[in-house]
Structure formats: C-alpha cells, structure tokens
Amino acid sequence: MDTILAAIKKDAVNIFTEETLTEKLRSGRKLIIKLGADPNRPDLHLGHTVVLRKLKLFQELGHSVVFVIGDFTGMIGDPSGKSKARPALTIEETRKSGQSYFEQVTKILDPEKTRIEYNSTWLSRMNFEDVIKLASKYTLARMLERDDFKNRYQNEAPISLHELLYPLVQGYDSVALNADIEIGGTDQTFNLLVGRNLQSHYNQEPQVVMTFPLLVGLDGKEKMSKSLDNYIGISEPANIMFEKCMKVPDDLMLDYFVLTTDITKDEAQQILGGDIRSAHFEYARIITTMYHDADSARKAKERYMQLAKGTTPDDIKTLTFDDDSADIITLLKFAGFAQSSSEARRQVTGNGVKINGEVVKDVYMQVDISDGVVLQFGKNRIIKIVNKE
C-alpha cells in the first residue's frame, strides 16, 4: 500500500488532502477519477500525458476514469459576443471531440476503464431555480480569489456576470459524477477546489484534488500548447515526434524524462550526466517507442541522422493529388504539414516552404503538379506530390 501511495503521489504539486486520498484508496471501493476536458477537438500532446499517465496508474489499481467533455458551455460559445475566437460548437462537433479524446487517451489508458461523459447531459436539465441554488453556494469574494478574476477586477477590466457562473458549472460536474478524485494541472487548482467545495454543499464526500506540474513547451518558456506550436503531439508521425524530441531544451530534459516517461529521476540524472545529444537520442527513442514502436523509433533516428548530414532521405513519401494544380495552402494541408490554412500561411510567410527546392514567396501561389513536385517545409519535412493520371 505504501508503494502504491508513493507512486500515486509522485510528482504531485498539491494534494487536498493527503489524508482523504489515503482513506479513499484504502476503502477498497472502485473510485471515480474525474478529468475535465475541453469541448474543442483535442490534439493531445506530451503536456497532457503528465496527468494521463497518473490516471493510468489509478486504472491499474482498478479505478474508473471519467473524462468530462465541457460541451455545455462550449455549445453556448461566448454569449457576450465579444470574443470571436469562441464560436458556439454544434452537438456533432462536441461528440466528435469526445470520440477523438477517447481514441487519443486510450493510447495510454485502458479503454475498458475509460468513460466519456458530456456535461450538457446534466446541465441542460437545470432550470433557473437550480442555477440560483447552485450560485447560492458560493460567495463573490471567494470567486474573486481566482487569479484571473482578481487581476481583471483590480485592473478594472470588465467581468461579465456569466463568467462567474462558469467555475460553478465545472464544479457541479463533480457533484453530478459524485467524483472521488479530480486531477489537473496546477493552473486548474481553483476550479478543482470549487468542485470539492460544492460537493460538501450537496452532501457528498468532497473529492480529493491533485494538481500536477505543467510541462514547459519546446520554446522553453510557455506551458506546452498546440496554439503556441511548442508541442509534441502524441498522434504525430514517428519521424516528426522523434525530430521534436531532439529539440527539447537541455535544461528541461530532466523534467521531460521524469514527467513523461517511466524513467526515474535517478536514472534520468545518470543519462543526463553523459553527452547531452545522446540523452536527447535516448529520450526521443523512448517517446517514439511509447507512441509508435521500437522499429519506427529506429527508422526515425536513421532518417534524422541522414537529414542532419544534409542528405535527402531515401524513403521520401509520395502522395497522389486528385487535380493537376492547386494553391500552395491547399498543398501544405494536403501534405499534412499544416493543420489549418492560417498555419500554412505562416509557414509560407516565414519562408519555410520550398517547391522543388525553391522558396515560396507568395501565399497565393498556384502550383502545377502535372509532372509532380517535391514539397518541403523546414529542414525535415519533405514529400513528393504527383497527379493521379
């Protein structure tokens, strides 16, 4: 039991409270472990795996993991109409997100012990009276303790009243699930504690809250996130995954080893005691093997070394395009180099894109592919595109 407890507590920044965590684990009950999930289509990366790997441990102990897709507020969007960046999602979009979460998290988690729930299931059934009762459980002063609200209030930046309800929405999810434990990054501490607090008000045993460190991204500055393009996605192709692992800043290597692999701190320090490039190779090998396999990791390393020497890899991939011409943005997305048109445009304006070795200057460039072209982004992403005829 002590070994189990130590494994579960490992790397946690805060636990509210350790005593109740121990009690719950000792109770022999099958516990419900909650994790809140964004209703937008996810692209899970190594940052997410810090908690996912912890959830896996709970599953191995027989407990059940529930991902709560926050579709209720997602479908409302931004009702104040101020933020164009938050359009209302359709129910189909949120269901696709849920499906995609399931597919991605089960690369790590046991699908049998993983459940996806949509919080609209219970929240859309609540009426005005229920909302008033929910809101009565929390004071304004406590809500304004949340850092972002506090800062905005002090700086006289407007806070719409509905925003004060959102942490309650999220917290109520714990009540609806009767969650035993909720896990999240340290930036979620306030929200997770709201759930804990509300459960007491609804006469439930309050959930244990465990927070874990945020993985810093490849830029070495910000928390890893897709929007900052400083991430290593767990569904990325082996070659790209390997290559990105080689770019982890030296001073973050220890964190990456400890938080994202099974390597212990002692082992990691030993690896890092030697040549730093070898440490990177070892890290890239471990990660690529975890999310692909040993063979893919080996090939990705070979390719990486060829490219590093400046030679064109032998295994250049060929894709067949339906038409005999296309604009450069379409091709970058088709090749999988960009996830969106805006990302593709940034790749071109950053002078990172080449057609047959020539840098592309024009985001509107129309490319003739009747004889086939070699499309390249950065040093390492190269693809041949041919017409189907």
Next chain:
Amino acid sequence: MDTILAAIKKDAVNIFTEETLTEKLRSGRKLIIKLGADPNRPDLHLGHTVVLRKLKLFQELGHSVVFVIGDFTGMIGDPSGKSKARPALTIEETRKSGQSYFEQVTKILDPEKTRIEYNSTWLSRMNFEDVIKLASKYTLARMLERDDFKNRYQNEAPISLHELLYPLVQGYDSVALNADIEIGGTDQTFNLLVGRNLQSHYNQEPQVVMTFPLLVGLDGKEKMSKSLDNYIGISEPANIMFEKCMKVPDDLMLDYFVLTTDITKDEAQQILGGDIRSAHFEYARIITTMYHDADSARKAKERYMQLAKGTTPDDIKTLTFDDDSADIITLLKFAGFAQSSSEARRQVTGNGVKINGEVVKDVYMQVDISDGVVLQFGKNRIIKIVNKE
C-alpha cells in the same frame, strides 16, 4: 398635452429620460406601465400610494398598469439558508398575495386597466443556458455599483453569487412584459435601470424609469413600512386611520399633503399656515374620506375628540368569543389589535394593554371572560369581549 406631461412628471425625483417619456406619451400607443410587487401578502399603506396615485393618472390617460408579483424568487426563499426571515412561499401564498394586491390597489386604480402577473410564469421556463445568456448582459462592476452591494463588498460582508442574479431577474421582467414605463421609489432606482438596460440587449425599446420620493413614516425618521410599525394602512378601519393621521409629525405635513392627496403644494402651504391641529384634522378628514367616505370620516373625528377629552366612546364594539377563557395573546389577535403573536407580545411587554382598566403585565395571562371583559390597547382601541353563552 403640456398639462398632462406636467401632471405626470409632478413630484418625480428622476426620469430616465424625459425626452423618451414625452415621445412615448405622444405616440398615441396604449403603454404598459410596470410596477414590481413583493410576493409576500401586502398591507398597502400611504407610502405605496405615492406611486399608485401616479399609476392612476396613467390609467386615466388610457394606459395599462401591470403589477408583477415577484413570486419566482419568493418561492425559492433564501437558498443559502442564512436568513430565517425569508422562508420559501408556496404557490398558493403567492396567488393570495396577488389577489390581495389587486383588491387593495383597486381602491385607487381602475380594475379594468389593472393586471396582475406572476414572474414565475416566464422565469420558471428559463433553463441554464438562458440564465447564462441573461447574466452575460451585465458586468460585475456595474452590479457592484448598487449601493448595498458596494457597501457589503467594501466591508467584506459576504455576497452570495445568486444575489447578483436577483436584479437581473427583476430586470428581465421588463423584457418579458415589454414594459414602456416602470415606476418605483428612489430606493429602487438601480433595479429599475437594470430592466431598462436589459431591454436594449434584448432589442426592445428601453423602458422609461420614473422614481418618486419615499414617504417618511409616523416616526419621522424611517421610510414608511409595516415592519417598522410607522405606517397608515389604506385598509385600516376609519377610526384607526383618522387617529394615525393625527400623529403625522408636523414637519412632514407638507409632504403628506402633496404626496398622498390631491391638494396642491400652494393649498397645503395655506392650510399649514394656520393652526397645526386644524391642519391635522383636515388631513385626517381627506385621507379617511378617500379610503372610506365622508360620513366615516366625520364619525371618526367625533370619536377622536371624545377620546381626547378622556371619555369612553358610546359606540364601543362588542365581540363574542367562543370559549369562556383565553390567553391574552389570543384575545389581542381576536380583537384585531395585533396581526401576529409577536406583535401582541410587544403590546403587552410595552405596558400598552389593559383588561377592565388594569394594565396586563404577563404575556401568558389567562383571561376569564365568562362575565365579559373590556380589552384596551393604547388610548384609543377599546373593545368588549363576551362569552357566547
């Protein structure tokens, strides 16, 4: 038209805005004039008549008056459970309140042009999503401009989040009714303006808000209210009404004349230029005639003068009680001297109650009424209670 406008604006403290008030009145449309009403059983007093008399004027101009009974929040009560003074009302209680409002206000207003609405009709249909959209229309900073919230926030007294929703509830009533004008006391200014503001957000023409002075009660200090027992109720018996009018503090007589009767300020000043006791008699006569009739006013005056001379009035009323004994609290309520047991207890502990001329000292006193007793409260309320056998 100018005469009408002047009559409507008379005594108003603030009008948001005079221009739109004029426009609406000139439009020729039948306007909807809203007044918010407490869901607790009302006992309307002269303080209420300040706005009721203004509503009457609107009715005379052909407009429609709607009393909105705030039953939605009344039925929720105090969800935080902190205030025992605010128990949740049943739907029957709120319907009785509505009926009682109608009966009392139609002493002044035209029943044909007076409508009672219950805000639960529209509010109980709202779901969580509707509430979030409603709450998104208002910022925290604006809500904290309300004096009581501001003071509590600054004094670090807790404000529950649901309390911030209540002004929105009240404001949304204006949206549901598509109100043209809302009238209230100056203490309601903030709430009335919320309605005005929300209507714009829901693409309605914002209501005109008119606020009127609060009538100071018989204590000469606080706003007239039943709970402070400084009121003259419009449904009180003629004798009591007359007697209470005689107690209006001298320095408030001008306000009482101007705000609660049809006497103009000039006429009132002329009356008050003479003997102040005569002015009180005139005021008492006018009010008692308004809410009863000239004959009752005359009789009430005779009785008042007899009592003032120390003689027992001839017309002492006799009530028959079912049993041959009862406790003093029951008798005070039976006689109609007290509305509640707590009021009766205060009457006894204040040494104001006599049985057969003897002051009652004991709130638990058991009174033998087999031979009949004379029950007296204060100088002027005297009743004979006899046993039915």
